[in-house]
Amino acid sequence: MRLLLVEDDERVGAALAAVLGKHGFTVTHARNGEQALRALLPGQGAAYGCVLLDLGLPDQDGFEVCSRIRRRTATPVIMVTARADVRSRIHGLNLGADDYVVKPYDIGELLARIHAVARRKTAEDAAALPAAQDPVLQQQQPAAIRLGPVSVELTSRRVTVDGEAVALTRKEFDLLALLAQRPGVVFRREQIISEVWRTSWEGTGRTLEVHVASLRSKLRLPALIETVRGVGYRLVVPAV
Known part of the structure; x- marks a missing residue:
């Protein structure tokens, strides 16, 4: 797999590139x-399987770089940064990052996350065309789910609250759609991670919490997704 490492510290970048190279990455x-951004332009070579993006860059903030990357490509982005606060995590994921790793990290953890986002991207690409063309699947799945003021349109991947569109990232929509299809049912954390992130790796749990917090904020309905302590989450249909 080809990786794009965005890191301004020469020594850190060289050391990480060497380690990743030993694990089979280019x-x-x-x-x-x-x-x-230039490396991601069309015609610049083979496509990248993942971007590892530091936030403290010399020419512009990494958040802005992530936003610009997401406007031009669906390549998975993992933010790799020393910024450990929850607000930065939420902001990065809202901009379209697929994962967020805090320095210092274990190299095994980083490798697991790279493989996880790559698997998810491959599975999404493979599933997209058949799902869109299969009339049986379309009949089995409702066009939209209405939950009080919230409407989740599964085919167009559009969400509205009181008729106003809400912009969600890929994983935020996938998480909301999963809970919305069985309102009131408690989904175990492991089940959500398996179905939305397509992995059983325990380290994804923190990412799940951040995505739930982001959904509550964006939808402006903090009680919509209820935390069932020690178990997982469920969607509570709000009153109209």
């Missing part, structure tokens, strides 16, 4: 945001 090292 790494391109970009030292700033503009180099990273």
Whole structure:
């Protein structure tokens, strides 16, 4: 797999690229945001399987780089940064990052996350065309789910609250759609991670919490997704 490593520290970047190379990855090292964006332009070579993005870049903030990457490509982005606060995690995921890893990290954890986002992207790409063309699947799945003021349109992947569209990331929509299809039912954390992230790796649990917090904030309905302590989450239909 080809990786795009966006890291301004030469020593850190070189060391990480060497380790990733030993694990079979082909790494391109970009030292700033503009180099990273140029590397992702069409015609610049083989497609990247994942972008590892530091946030403290010399020419522009990594959040802005992520936003610009997401506007031009669906390539998975993992933010790799020393910013450990929850607000930064939520902001990064809202901009379209697929995962968020805090420095210092174990290299095994980073490798697991790279493989996890790559598997999810492959599964989504493989499933997209048959699902859109199969009339049986379309008949089995309702076009939209209405939950009080919330409407979740499964085919168009559109969400509205009181008729106003709400912009969600891929995983935020997938998480909401999963809970919305069985309102009131408690989904175990492991089940959600398996179905939405397509992995059983325990480290994804923190990402799940961040996505739930982001959904509550974006939908402006904090009680919509209820935390069932020690078990998981369920969707509570709000009163109209």
